Amino acid sequence: MKVKFCGLTREEDVSKAVSLGVDYVGFILYPLSKRYVRPERLKELFKVAEDAKKVAVFVEPSYEEVKLALDYGADLIQLHGDESIDFARKIGMERVIKAFRVKQDFSIDQRWKEAYAILLDTYQEGLYGGTGRTFDWSVARRFVEGGFRIFLSGGLNPQNVQAAVKEVRPYAVDVSSGIEKSPGVKDHKKMEEFMHAVKDSSKD
Numbered sequence: 187m188k189v190k191f192c193g194l195t196r197e198e199d200v201s202k203a204v205s206l207g208v209d210y211v212g213f214i215l216y217p218l219s220k221r222y223v224r225p226e227r228l229k230e231l232f233k234v235a236e237d238a239k240k241v242a243v244f245v246e247p248s249y250e251e252v253k254l255a256l257d258y259g260a261d262l263i264q265l266h267g268d269e270s271i272d273f274a275r276k277i278g279m280e281r282v283i284k285a286f287r288v289k290q291d292f293s294i295d296q297r298w299k300e301a302y303a304i305l306l307d308t309y310q311e312g313l314y315g316g317t318g319r320t321f322d323w324s325v326a327r328r329f330v331e332g333g334f335r336i337f338l339s340g341g342l343n344p345q346n347v348q349a350a351v352k353e354v355r356p357y358a359v360d361v362s363s364g365i366e367k368s369p370g371v372k373d374h375k376k377m378e379e380f381m382h383a384v385k386d387s388s389k390d
């Protein structure tokens with residue numbers, strides 16, 4: 187099971203994530219987020235990311251903004267708004283994690299299977315991510331069975347991640363507020379607990 191820690195803003199939290207063996211570290215480049223990091227900060231934060239894949243998270247960015255993050259060393263671009271398949275293809279589908287916020291009667295265009303992965307997050311009016319709330323995991327399970335590579339996100343924490351993994355069997359789990367002290371400031375104990383819980387779930 188792969189793990190992505192998202193919404194990192196501080197070097198010490200990135201280093202802690204790396205020491206715990208996370209696979210992906212995510213940085214929010216959406217200016218209205220409480221976890222926003224300026225693009226120039228990526229250079230400093232990426233320096234301590236070592237072998238973890240570096241994910242730049244955007245909401246409806248311009249191509250130039252994406253290009254800058256790639257030039258700074260981002261491995262993957264997470265698109266968290268209503269971006270088109272054509273826009274993702276311009277970036278390179280193999281570099282795109284396309285996020286969808288799950289609503290009732292939800293479907294995904296099969297062409298998104300070309301993307302690196304699909305991230306399923308909780309829908310909440312007025313918020314693009316970092317809601318801290320779960321959604322109906324049976325929806326995520328349906329997409330796993332449909333052959334999508336799924337990052338399960340939305341309201342995961344050290345207490346519920348094992349149940350989520352057991353029900354959905356995703357490719358990866360993604361967490362932000364469930365391992366925080368306050369928005370953008372991670373809690374190292376919760377980070378450890380989350381990783382231990384994921385490792386334990388792999389033993390089933």
Ligand SMILES: O=C(O)c1ccccc1NCC(=O)[C@H](O)[C@H](O)COP(=O)(O)O
Nearest residue numbers: 192219314315316317318340341362363
């Ligand atoms: O976290 C944000 O503030 C955010 C804002 C705009 C777009 C995406 C954002 N977060 C993306 C993530 O990948 C989070 O990890 C994901 O939404 C899960 O958050 P949480 O429910 O807090 O674990």
